[in-house]
Amino acid sequence: MLDKITFNVKNGTVFGFLGPNGAGKTTTLKILTTTLNPSSGSVYIFGKDLFKNQLEIKRRIGVVTQNPSYEANLTTERALDLYGMLWGLRDKKTRKRKVNEVLRTFDLESIRNSKNDELSIGQRRRVQVAREFMHEMDLLFLDEPTVGLDPSARRQLLDYIKAHVKSGLTVFFTTHIMEEAEYLCNEIAIIDKGRIIAFDTPTGLKQKYGGGAKTIELTFKDTLDEYFVNLLKATINKKNGDKNSVSDKSKSNIDVNGKHTITITVNNVEEIISEVLQVVSRHDLQIESIAIIPPSLEEVFLSIVNDENKPVNK
Amino acid sequence: MNMLIVDRIILLVYRNIVAAIDRIFLIWQIAFPVVYIFVAGYAYSAMIGDQGISLGSITVTYTSFLTAGMIGFNVMNGSTVAGAIIWNDKRNGMFQQLLVMPFSRPQYIISNLITIILIGLASAAAIMIIGLPTMYEDIEITLWSIPYTVYALVIGSIFFGSFTIILSTRIKSSEGYNVISNGLFLFFAFVSTAFYPAQGLPWPLSVAFYVNPLTYIVDISRAGIFSQIDMVTNIQVLVITLLAAVVFMIATKSMVRMKV
Numbered sequence: 019m020l021d022k023i024t025f026n027v028k029n030g031t032v033f034g035f036l037g038p039n040g041a042g043k044t045t046t047l048k049i050l051t052t053t054l055n056p057s058s059g060s061v062y063i064f065g066k067d068l069f070k071n072q073l074e075i076k077r078r079i080g081v082v083t084q085n086p087s088y089e090a091n092l093t094t095e096r097a098l099d100l101y102g103m104l105w106g107l108r109d110k111k112t113r114k115r116k117v118n119e120v121l122r123t124f125d126l127e128s129i130r131n132s133k134n135d136e137l138s139i140g141q142r143r144r145v146q147v148a149r150e151f152m153h154e155m156d157l158l159f160l161d162e163p164t165v166g167l168d169p170s171a172r173r174q175l176l177d178y179i180k181a182h183v184k185s186g187l188t189v190f191f192t193t194h195i196m197e198e199a200e201y202l203c204n205e206i207a208i209i210d211k212g213r214i215i216a217f218d219t220p221t222g223l224k225q226k227y228g229g230g231a232k233t234i235e236l237t238f239k240d241t242l243d244e245y246f247v248n249l250l251k252a253t254i255n256k257k258n259g260d261k262n263s264v265s266d267k268s269k270s271n272i273d274v275n276g277k278h279t280i281t282i283t284v285n286n287v288e289e290i291i292s293e294v295l296q297v298v299s300r301h302d303l304q305i306e307s308i309a310i311i312p313p314s315l316e317e318v319f320l321s322i323v324n325d326e327n328k329p330v331n332k
Numbered sequence: 333m334n335m336l337i338v339d340r341i342i343l344l345v346y347r348n349i350v351a352a353i354d355r356i357f358l359i360w361q362i363a364f365p366v367v368y369i370f371v372a373g374y375a376y377s378a379m380i381g382d383q384g385i386s387l388g389s390i391t392v393t394y395t396s397f398l399t400a401g402m403i404g405f406n407v408m409n410g411s412t413v414a415g416a417i418i419w420n421d422k423r424n425g426m427f428q429q430l431l432v433m434p435f436s437r438p439q440y441i442i443s444n445l446i447t448i449i450l451i452g453l454a455s456a457a458a459i460m461i462i463g464l465p466t467m468y469e470d471i472e473i474t475l476w477s478i479p480y481t482v483y484a485l486v487i488g489s490i491f492f493g494s495f496t497i498i499l500s501t502r503i504k505s506s507e508g509y510n511v512i513s514n515g516l517f518l519f520f521a522f523v524s525t526a527f528y529p530a531q532g533l534p535w536p537l538s539v540a541f542y543v544n545p546l547t548y549i550v551d552i553s554r555a556g557i558f559s560q561i562d563m564v565t566n567i568q569v570l571v572i573t574l575l576a577a578v579v580f581m582i583a584t585k586s587m588v589r590m591k592v
């Protein structure tokens with residue numbers, strides 16, 4: 019169920035719509051693509067009321083649904099050709115040229131004569147996404163389009179979409195893969211329990227909700243011993259313990275990865291790093307590498323959604 | 333890109349024919365009645381002897397009677413296409429995909445019915461041609477009578493097409509759909525005048541025959557083929573038209589309510 023959600027999508031951008039399972043993403047998408055009528059509210063697409071201009075708007079949009087959709091008895095080539103025809107591409111030569119272009123772009127030439135029923139899930143997904151580019155559109159809805167795709171096909175698809183966005187296409191994109199959202203989206207809305215709980219650019223979200231937390235990744239030439247790790251933990255906790263009275267955001271998280279690497283997530287990196295280096299120096303250990311990693315969108319997403327789900331103490 | 337409603341329906345019909353219909357089904361659609369005509373037709377004829385079947389003011393051979401019956405029967409047989417199209421489209425996600433394209437639910441249902449009518453008429457014509465040698469002595473098609481046969485086939489397609497649409501939208505599992513549709517179609521097929529005349533039947537069976545819409549379709553179609561149109565034929569036309577209209581409305585309502 020959706021609860022009074024409002025958002026605007028800028029023309030020629032990728033709008034990411036993220037949220038946990040059951041948050042309301044697909045319901046929103048179904049309303050926007052006219053397969054579900056909302057009990058109240060209004061939707062404007064291309065500046066026109068969706069419910070009064072359904073057909074006109076549907077002619078200008080493309081939709082890749084979350085569920086597979088395919089014509090089981092047709093070959094990939096025939097399915098693309100038929101799809102083009104359904105979209106009004108009457109001229110056979112134009113359709114053939116378009117089919118060849120799509121087959122080449124989406125690396126489907128090897129399966130052009132295979133029936134949809136014979137394809138793997140990933141191949142079928144690729145055909146489903148590719149099919150949508152058989153027609154011209156101004157707005158493309160992509161509901162988790164990369165599910166089932168291998169990393170190279172995934173990147174190929176994202177780059178293809180990026181290229182189309184540059185030439186004016188607007189994309190409404192839902193995904194569970196935060197790297198994809200970060201790579202592709204200009205703006206992101208996070209929905210949970212039917213409400214939009216965060217809305218910004220990926221960088222804006224990180225700044226707003228990342229709490230300034232960064233991760234220090236230290237790799238040592240020497241093998242780490244328990245005494246050193248405990249000493250480091252005690253030092254960082256002491257430092258941040260003083261801060262806790264000021265802000266509870268000064269939390270630290272220390273993890274040992276293997277025998278040589280330690281990661282420390284804090285929001286006061288500059289202060290902590292000098293303390294860490296002093297401890298390292300006192301302990302006579304040699305550092306192989308040091309990296310400061312900003313929070314990922316996934317961490318920000320989890321923090322936003324988890325904060326939302328925390329019980330409120332009154 | 334700016335297509336008329338008619339264009340969109342034609343496109344959907346074309347799509348149904350090339351994508352949604354199984355070719356083996358189409359072969360079966362012709363093979364099944366042909367086997368009946370040539371095997372059951374001649375086998376039962378041998379049993380009945382030369383007496384023939386009384387039909388209005390004429391008497392026809394049993395094979396002629398059966399071939400004409402099979403033409404009407406095939407309309408029902410072909411209507412299962414509607415259920416198959418909807419089931420496949422639901423299972424393969426094409427129903428949702430078509431609805432997010434510039435097509436509407438009413439266009440989808442009309443295209444399904446037109447597909448069934450086309451299949452019904454094409455298979456009826458094929459059976460007529462294949463079965464012609466079995467009834468050439470009795471057949472008497474006139475400009476006045478043939479519209480009755482064509483109308484019976486069209487209205488029969490609408491009735492049974494709508495009927496299978498209702499079943500496929502209401503029944504959730506494919507197994508349930510198969511069991512119920514096969515059971516009902518078995519009743520429609522064998523408790524009708526498709527295979528044997530209704531005259532002389534015990535009255536409960538006779539009532540059952542005339543509760544069955546297939547009887548009306550077969551009777552009208554047969555009356556057209558043998559030019560035996562009378563008042564009863566016209567009443568049957570009226571009854572089946574009303575029934576088809578009601579079932580079509582229910583089917584449309586079911587389709588409109590069908591969740592994506």
